[in-house]
Amino acid sequence: MSVSGAPGPAGPVRAAIVGTGNIARYHVEALRALGRQVEVVAGVDVDEERLAAFADRHELPALFTDLGTMLREARPDLVHVCTPPGLHREQALACLRAGATALVEKPPALSLAEMDELAAAEGAEGPWFATVFQHRFGSGARRLQEVMATGVLGRPLVAICHTTWFREQEYFDVPWRGRWDTEGGGPTMGHGIHQIDLLVALLGEWTSVSALARQQARVMDTEDLSLAHVTFASGAVASVVNSVLSPREESYVRIDFEHATVELTHLYGYGDDDWRVTPAPGREEAVVNAWKAGESGVSSGHRAQFAHVVRALGEHRPPPVTSSDSARTMRLVAGIYASAFERRTITPADLAAGSPFHGRMDGSGPRW
Template structure:
């Protein structure tokens, strides 16, 4: 049986990046057989560009195609939940862009459905991959870094009226949130990936840059389960664009490359506290093998997981952790309270963090 997995791309926006960065560099592992989009002009343009013959307008048609292994969901966030659940119930493997779904209740339903389905689900957190973040993770996992002390995350990006001219952006019903959900979710995921689970969060959100429903500025103070502390700041009104992550551990301080959309790709600044730590790091990294950034490595490791050769590189549990932070942020900002994690089904925003005035009837 061929190890090449067949893919249907649903949504032609970020879906193009999945093809260019993820599937084409892994052409020995994946083949894109179908493109699906409601906008036939966009769909035909993408399909023509990459020589994909099968063009589908109705998402449900993909679920009955026996020669499609993977449904790759790249649609606006508001429709993720229904598509993920339908694809899992149809027995397909699923790749889904962030945010995976629109509430903790929905992510828990997805996790329950996964256990009943033969397909595997991989949410997308492509910023996790690349030489910089992988080296930091290796040093931490080897125990060299020691106890985590404190960390900061700055997501300083720029978005204006041209960005929000796309009809689904900036609206609660379709984007499900603003800078917290669509942009800073990546660097915040890197923080928890390296530093561990957040125990408490006190946050603020505001809309100061754009004339939109959702937030475009946020800040928070966090306490981790380990006892370490952290701070998150994000805006879509920065003059330049950087993603900056700085993490101070007992023996090492790390600082990310400041590239806004691929902070894990280039080598990070690694500052050992003493010569002995420097020696251990040098030994650990002596035979370092290059790790391609973003989608290329995430998709390659997804293929390994499908073949039973390794774990899923990103899981639904990772998405739940990210969405817990989102939920805590929104609740803290409206209640002016410190929010304790994990968040259970009796929490006021478990069913939805969307303000009541913007919820669908």
């Protein structure tokens, strides 16, 4: 994809919000925090009362109950899709076809097939499709990538990626939640995907996964628990756990390198103080000095990613996290489900077009 020499938007990036539920508040507040780089020009929601309340609270200049009408009349450069997962594909495609870049909340789509369709709708020089995976953009994660690149940590050997959260049954009684056809999966897809994305961003391509998924306690169509063993191309191996059954909630990523252990413990977002580095004996000075020299001061909230998105669009280049990056993370999610249902080890090749798990995260249909 070449965007060399192509012009960016003349003036601030024009952004619109689609879906004005709870997550939309974080989007509009993060965009406004970027100042004159971006202008929030419109909001869209089929619920007129909710839309009016959101617009009043956040001073939106134009309101619409129809996405197509908004795209024609407001002509945004960037559309933040904050609706339930089952609507992401259709709404993102509408944005792309109207010439607007789509930035979509997780999960980006319901399947790998939908991801392929969205990537095909992008233009060589825009518009583009990107996913909100903000954990990549806190200074802790960026610092770790910088230090990894120096080689001071050595090879990654063992990793832990656990999203152990708690959701009561009432959470899944909302009609679109806990269903394969509207949410795409359970905690593996809808909760742990942020931690999985961070793990993939740090460790790169995965080569095999062996997993199980269960309905342990909640009543719904999807799993409420999954456990996986993942092998990466580097040779590193990882334990990945996704749960909505855990009263002591925690998000935890740990990577044991040859020369240090790096840990991140948080819940829904992290700051610099949530990271811990433990050097191996004899490596203290080199590891500590490299860590101290890295980026700092940026939490992993939406603002961190949106700053990169707006800057990229201003320079007319694909914004992070790109469709190909998103697909890599989604492929691991699909691999976890495929292994759990097929009861065998899965490789990326097993998820190619034509595979039942390419078209649906539960394969050809319900398996419980």
